[in-house]
Amino acid sequence: MSTVRSRITDGGIYYDELEGSPTFNIQRDGASATQILLIDWDDITDFVYEMFPSTYATVLGWDVYVPVSFPGNDALILKDLRIEPFDPNNPTDDTIGGDPLNSYASGAKVTAQYETNDWQSATDDDGNELKFSHNISVGAEFLRMPQFGYQWSSDNTPVQQEDALVSKVISTIEHELTFYGIVNPPLRANVYPTVGCVNDRRYNWLFASEAETLLFQGMNAELKTIFDGKQMWDLHYRFTERLVQGEDRAAAAAIGWNHFWREDAGAWDKLVARGGGNRSVYDTADFKDLFRR
Numbered sequence: 001m002s003t004v005r006s007r008i009t010d011g012g013i014y015y016d017e018l019e020g021s022p023t024f025n026i027q028r029d030g031a032s033a034t035q036i037l038l039i040d041w042d043d044i045t046d047f048v049y050e051m052f053p054s055t056y057a058t059v060l061g062w063d064v065y066v067p068v069s070f071p072g073n074d075a076l077i078l079k080d081l082r083i084e085p086f087d088p089n090n091p092t093d094d095t096i097g098g099d100p101l102n103s104y105a106s107g108a109k110v111t112a113q114y115e116t117n118d119w120q121s122a123t124d125d126d127g128n129e130l131k132f133s134h135n136i137s138v139g140a141e142f143l144r145m146p147q148f149g150y151q152w153s154s155d156n157t158p159v160q161q162e163d164a165l166v167s168k169v170i171s172t173i174e175h176e177l178t179f180y181g182i183v184n185p186p187l188r189a190n191v192y193p194t195v196g197c198v199n200d201r202r203y204n205w206l207f208a209s210e211a212e213t214l215l216f217q218g219m220n221a222e223l224k225t226i227f228d229g230k231q232m233w234d235l236h237y238r239f240t241e242r243l244v245q246g247e248d249r250a251a252a253a254a255i256g257w258n259h260f261w262r263e264d265a266g267a268w269d270k271l272v273a274r275g276g277g278n279r280s281v282y283d284t285a286d287f288k289d290l291f292r293r
Contacts, residue, residue, distance in 0.1 A: 005038070005039075009047070010050070011046065011049075011050040013039060013043050013047050013050065014039070014040070014043075015037045015038060015039045015047075015110075016037065016038045017035065017037055017038075018036045018037065018038055020036065021034065021035050021037070022035045022036075030115070030116040031075075031076065031115075031116050032076070032113065032114060032115045033070050033073070033076050033114040034111060034112065034113055034114070035070075035110075035111075036110070036112075037109075038086055038107050038109060039107060039108050039110060040108070041092075041103045041104045041105070041107055041108050043108075044083060044108050047110065048081065048083075048227065049228075050068075051068050051081060052068070052081070052226065052227060053066060062179070062182050062183075062185065062291055063182070063183035063184060064179075064180075064181050064182055065180075065181035065226070065232055067131065067180075067181070075116050075117075076114035076116055077114060077116070077117050077119075077131075078112060078114055079114060079115050080111075080112070080113040081110060081111070081112055081113075082110070082111040082113075083108050084108070084109050084111075085102075085104040085106065085107075085108065085109065086104065086106040086107045086108060086109045087104060087106035088104075090104065090105075090106060091103065091104055092104060092105050118133050119131045119132060119180075120132055120134055131180055131181075132177055132179045132180065134175065134176070134177055134178075135175070135176045135178075136173060136174070136175055137174040137176075138171070138172075138173050138174075139172050140169045140170060140171060141169070141170040141171075141172050141242070142167060142169060142170075143167060143168050143169070143170050144167050170242060170243075170244055171242070172240055172241065172243075173240070173241040174238070174239075174240055174241075175207070175214075175238070175239040175240070175241060176236060176237070176238055176239075178234060178235065178236045178237075179234070179235045179237070180234050181224075181232045181234070182232060182234070182235055183231075183232055185221070185235055186289075190289040190290060191290055193285075194287070194289060194290055195217070195218050195219075196216065196282070197215075197216055197282065197283045197284060197285035198211075198212045198213070198214060198215050198216075198256060198257045198258065198282045198283070198284055198285070199211060199213070199214040199284065199287050200284035200286055200287075201286075203287060203288075207239075207241070209241055210256065211256070211284070212256035212257055212258050212259075212280075212282070212284065213241055213255075213256030214239050214240075214241050214256075214287070215239060215240045215241075215242065215282065216237070216238075216239055216285070216290070217238040217239060217240055218238055219235055219236055219237045219238060220235075220236040221233050221235050221236070222236075237290065242256055242257050243255075243256075244256070244259060244268055255268050257281070257282045258270050258271060258280040258281055258282050259271075260281075
């Protein structure tokens with residue numbers, strides 16, 4: 001039985017918001033909100049599909065389940081729906097355990113729980129938004145340096161093997177990117193072959209990293225099953241960015257994983273394979289392939 005209600009969702013489902021709703025819990029590092037709604041019992045399935053869409057959008061080359069946010073606040077993402085009879089003591093047929101389920105003329109009370117996430121957004125050319133999180137850890141690599149190429153400043157005497165153990169601290173930045181709700185990611189075709197490669201160009205999306213300074217270390221993938229049995233993945237990508245400070249600090253960002261210390265020159269130089277060609281120690285790859293079908 002349908003009841004005339006005061007509001008309508010984007011999907012055409014009529015509802016009322018009950019007294020005392022919404023409520024908010026605000027903290028310094030996050031927030032949550034709760035809505036309590038009343039819908040017709042027969043609209044439960046359609047309402048759930050609207051709030052937790054089982055269809056997906058194509059964003060940045062991926063098929064992605066797009067989460068629903070709180071009205072007027074995109075930072076609050078729908079996390080949980082609790083559905084129960086509005087008047088549990090009066091099922092329509094007065095028979096507990098009806099075939100196949102009880103229904104309730106009073107309608108369904110829906111408690112919708114929203115929470116903030118530490119997510120960022122990237123937008124493709126069509127305006128579709130991809131949610132992800134980005135964690136950064138800054139550290140250092142302790143690198144033993146050959147003595148050749150160095151001398152003592154006081155008398156210009158070359159450093160001898162027994163004089164000093166020369167070492168240098170190299171800046172490293174660990175990036176972990178997590179992408180949520182990815183449908184059929186290109187793991188075997190695009191992701192696996194890219195492990196151990198460095199970026200072939202500067203990217204301004206996600207990273208501002210010069211060519212060959214960003215090493216793809218690998219990934220973890222978590223398979224999730226949503227309410228209707230369909231499956232999606234959360235992908236955790238790991239990158240290490242290496243920035244070597246050369247003599248020209250303005251050009252330091254261009255010295256990355258394929259540069260090594262050259263003893264005879266006392267400077268960083270790029271290694272390439274003998275016999276011609278430009279292949280170096282670390283192969284380059286188009287990291288955009290990590291986000292393509």
